[in-house]
Amino acid sequence: xxxxxxxxxxxxxxxxxxxxxxxxxxxxxxxxxxxxxxxxxxxxxxxxxxxxxxxxxxxxxxxxxxxxxxxxxxxxxxxxxxxxxxxxxxxxxxxxxxxxxxxxxxxxxxxxxxxxxxxxxxxxxxxxxxxxxxxxxxxxxxxxxxxxxxxxxxxxxxxxxxxxxxxxxxxxxxxxxxxxxxxxxxxxxxxxxxxxxxxxxxxxxxxxxxxxxxxxxxxxxxxxxxxxxxxxxxxxxxxxxxxxxxxxxxxxxxxxxxxxxxxxxxxxxxxxxxxxxxxxxxxxxxxxxxxxxxxxxxxxxxxxxxxxxxxxxxxxxxxxxxxxxxxxxxxxxxxxxxxxxxxxxxxxxxxxxxxxxxxxxxxxxxxxxxxxxxxxxxxxxxxxxxxxxxxxxxxxxxxxxxxxxxxxxxxxxxxxxxxxxxxxxxxxxxxxxxxxxxxxxxxxxxxxxxxxxxxxxxxxxxxxxxxxxxxxxxxxxxxxxxxxxxxxxxxxxxxxxxxxxxxx
Amino acid sequence: xxxxxxxxxxxxxxxxxxxxxxxxxxxxxxxxxxxxxxxxxxxxxxxxxxxxxxxxxxxxxxxxxxxxxxxxxxxxxxxxxxxxxxxxxxxxxxxxxxxxxxxxxxxxxxxxxxxxxxxxxxxxxxxxxxxxxxxxxxxxxxxxxxxxxxxxxxxxxxxxxxxxxxxxxxxxxxxxxxxxxxxxxxxxxxxxxxxxxxxxxxxxxxxxxxxxxxxxxxxxxxxxxxxxxxxxxxxxxxxxxxxxxxxxxxxxxxxxxxxxxxxxxxxxxxxxxxxxxxxxxxxxxxxxxxxxxxxxxxxxxxxxxx
Numbered sequence: 039x040x041x042x043x044x045x046x047x048x049x050x051x052x053x054x055x056x057x058x059x060x061x062x063x064x065x066x067x068x069x070x071x072x073x074x075x076x077x078x079x080x081x082x083x084x085x086x087x088x089x090x091x092x093x094x095x096x097x098x099x100x101x102x103x104x105x106x107x108x109x110x111x112x113x114x115x116x117x118x119x120x121x122x123x124x125x126x127x128x129x130x131x132x133x134x135x136x137x138x139x140x141x142x143x144x145x146x147x148x149x150x151x152x153x154x155x156x157x158x159x160x161x162x163x164x165x166x167x168x169x170x171x172x173x174x175x176x177x178x179x180x181x182x183x184x185x186x187x188x189x190x191x192x193x194x195x196x197x198x199x200x201x202x203x204x205x206x207x208x209x210x211x212x213x214x215x216x217x218x219x220x221x222x223x224x225x226x227x228x229x230x231x232x233x234x235x236x237x238x239x240x241x242x243x244x245x246x247x248x249x250x251x252x253x254x255x256x257x258x259x260x261x262x263x264x265x266x267x268x269x270x271x272x273x274x275x276x277x278x279x280x281x282x283x284x285x286x287x288x289x290x291x292x293x294x295x296x297x298x299x300x301x302x303x304x305x306x307x308x309x310x311x312x313x314x315x316x317x318x319x320x321x322x323x324x325x326x327x328x329x330x331x332x333x334x335x336x337x338x339x340x341x342x343x344x345x346x347x348x349x350x351x352x353x354x355x356x357x358x359x360x361x362x363x364x365x366x367x368x369x370x371x372x373x374x375x376x377x378x379x380x381x382x383x384x385x386x387x388x389x390x391x392x393x394x395x396x397x398x399x400x401x402x403x404x405x406x407x408x409x410x411x412x413x414x415x416x417x418x419x420x421x422x423x424x425x426x427x428x429x430x431x432x433x434x435x436x437x438x439x440x441x442x443x444x445x446x447x448x449x450x451x452x453x454x455x456x457x458x459x460x461x462x463x464x465x466x467x468x469x470x471x472x473x474x475x476x477x478x479x480x481x482x483x484x485x486x487x488x489x490x491x492x493x494x495x496x497x498x499x500x501x502x503x504x505x506x507x508x509x510x511x512x513x514x515x516x517x518x519x520x521x522x523x524x525x526x527x528x529x530x531x532x533x534x535x536x537x538x539x540x541x542x
Numbered sequence: 543x544x545x546x547x548x549x550x551x552x553x554x555x556x557x558x559x560x561x562x563x564x565x566x567x568x569x570x571x572x573x574x575x576x577x578x579x580x581x582x583x584x585x586x587x588x589x590x591x592x593x594x595x596x597x598x599x600x601x602x603x604x605x606x607x608x609x610x611x612x613x614x615x616x617x618x619x620x621x622x623x624x625x626x627x628x629x630x631x632x633x634x635x636x637x638x639x640x641x642x643x644x645x646x647x648x649x650x651x652x653x654x655x656x657x658x659x660x661x662x663x664x665x666x667x668x669x670x671x672x673x674x675x676x677x678x679x680x681x682x683x684x685x686x687x688x689x690x691x692x693x694x695x696x697x698x699x700x701x702x703x704x705x706x707x708x709x710x711x712x713x714x715x716x717x718x719x720x721x722x723x724x725x726x727x728x729x730x731x732x733x734x735x736x737x738x739x740x741x742x743x744x745x746x747x748x749x750x751x752x753x754x755x756x757x758x759x760x761x762x763x764x765x766x767x768x769x770x771x772x773x774x775x776x777x778x779x780x781x782x783x784x785x786x787x788x789x790x791x792x793x794x795x796x797x798x799x800x801x802x803x804x805x806x807x808x809x810x811x812x813x814x815x816x817x818x819x820x821x822x823x824x825x826x827x828x829x830x831x832x833x834x835x836x837x838x839x840x841x842x843x844x845x846x847x848x
Binding site for chain 1 (some may be wrong): 707710711713714717718720721722724725726727837838
């Protein structure tokens with residue numbers, strides 16, 4: 039089979055880093071080709087070159103054997119390349135039809151366009167009302183807008199950048215049906231992900247990138263996820279291990295915790311009840327934006343709760359702010375590293391001081407003990423292998439993964455009795471993620487109680503003893519993770535939001 | 543006190559004229575803000591337009607040439623703002639404030655030879671028998687052409703934003719400039735054109751004050767109208783017809799309080815003089831309670847990081 043797209047020796051360098059180094063790959067018509075790699079491996083740069091957003095320094099691309107050098111996305115679209123972005127490139131205040139018209143070269147009148155949108159959405163089982171405002175749509179529906187926008191251009195190559203990170207397992211299954219149908223019709227798909235099981239289920243071939251270079255190719259169906267992961271990181275991965283601990287007495291209990299939403303786009307928490315026991319890890323899953331941030335804020339003390347809803351070791355802590363709760367042993371690490379968990383412009387020492395002052399004795403009578411704070415910061419840097427020249431560097435100068443290790447380490451080293459973390463390994467490379475997970479497991483083994491809020495279900499299954507899901511501000515009843523199937527988890531997360539499997 | 547001295551027909555006719563400078567400036571700023579740029583230099587562009595229009599109208603003895611020059615002057619000054627914020631990526635708030643200060647100073651310099659000069663009058667549009675209709679004739683059909691052009695601009699901006707592709711792209715750029723860039727739209731170019739359109743309309747609004755409302759040249763004669771226009775855009779929830787409503791409300795109360803002062807109402811003049819500002823803002827705050835959101839990228843600096 040002749041190749042649809044062929045890349046030869048593509049190179050792109052940015053100051054200080056070679057994002058792509060002599061990358062070559064071939065995609066045949068109808069092939070579903072996975073592009074695998076860690077954060078920073080150069081996947082995004084590569085597809086941006088194919089889509090005309092970035093110009094390669096060297097190398098050449100061909101489509102159907104003809105030279106292809108798009109100077110802008112328009113040219114790439116004209117050549118039959120469509121792309122669904124990782125961070126959706128949608129306009130919240132505009133309607134579905136207007137959003138789609140913006141991505142087309144010769145958009146028909148809105149009325150005709152609406153009709154075509156309905157046709158395509160029926161054919162591929164992606165229900166979507168053209169006149170709805172995009173800001174009101176769920177993440178899954180927004181992705182459908184992007185996909186339909188691409189499909190209306192009848193692309194021969196569809197690029198999908200991390201499409202499943204915001205979907206429930208059922209929605210993922212439906213997306214895969216759509217992609218398989220497209221592939222059967224001859225559309226090639228370049229699928230970027232780091233979710234290996236998905237790639238094994240969907241893709242025909244895979245190219246693995248590490249530090250901008252192609253380090254291997256494989257047929258995902260015949261390769262284990264572990265082997266692919268090790269090709270990605272270039273070393274043998276250690277699986278987090280834990281000794282079974284019998285859960286101790288209840289540490290934290292929530293009794294019908296209900297809070298109104300604090301912002302216009304926030305979500306209220308609705309009657310959340312749970313008991314967290316010493317030595318256990320409770321995993322809380324759910325599609326982003328279903329109350330994760332609000333729950334963390336309620337537990338950390340950023341939002342106060344009415345009396346009688348929140349107890350730590352039997353004491354009502356609903357009315358206490360973050361610092362009194364820290365003193366009592368309840369610590370938290372929010373999802374957003376820059377600006378929420380850490381102040382970007384301040385040094386690591388200052389950031390260590392910010393949450394560690396009370397428990398680590400870094401201040402006396404309002405005066406700061408800089409020496410002790412620096413010692414604490416250096417302690418975190420050593421224990422969690424944070425790559426930085428020193429504790430005096432600004433938090434904002436660290437890479438995302440390193441800062442995440444620092445933020446988690448800062449809380450873990452304060453010997454919490456209850457620790458709440460949100461997305462602890464988001465945007466962190468596989469070996470650092472494994473280290474963070476191991477630290478959480480060790481913490482639980484040492485007698486702390488841990489709540490891990492995450493969208494990475496594999497992570498939760500790996501480390502949590504019990505699993506619960508947030509859906510629209512409600513928490514499902516926690517279930518033991520052992521023996522829990524993906525289907526059950528999907529149902530706990532709210533199932534598919536009005537989706538159906540592609541018919542035809 | 544003699545309220546019967548106030549003629550309602552003349553009052554309404556005069557309010558349309560009083561509202562026109564604000565209407566022009568606010569319509570221009572609305573387009574700028576829908577493109578995602580916050581230009582606080584409206585006052586500066588208006589006053590530069592006022593003196594450019596005044597000077598050219600006096601030199602050429604043609605008010606129409608004056609308005610063309612006012613639009614060109616306002617657009618030229620706004621180009622400086624575009625250069626600062628779109629190319630040099632300077633902070634929009636600071637650049638806008640600087641533009642106002644610069645415009646006030648520049649206009650005072652340009653206007654030195656024109657104090658006390660009388661500009662040529664712009665005649666009213668002759669609408670023939672329409673102007674003869676009782677009540678409606680004097681209210682609607684006997685004004686200068688710029689007033690009608692102002693209303694046409696409101697209608698034109700509304701229709702362009704709602705029905706055309708150009709309007710859709712402009713709104714998209716203002717809503718999410720990163721996404722618009724990713725789709726291949728030229729964010730900086732579209733914004734620069736929007737800024738120049740806003741500058742041209744602000745300049746015309748300024749010239750309307752110096753050539754038709756007052757008509758003479760005094761330093762700082764726009765007297766904060768540009769700031770009201772800015773507030774109007776926000777409180778009108780970035781909707782053109784609400785801008786028209788707000789401008790007429792402001793113009794109406796401004797005119798009414800002048801009449802009340804003339805009629806000798808027993809309210810201190812200072813209260814009457816501040817009433818248009820206060821009432822316009824209160825009414826528009828109530829109107830904007832439906833929380834129509836601001837353009838998503840409003841005031842944010844765009845940098846195409848590839």
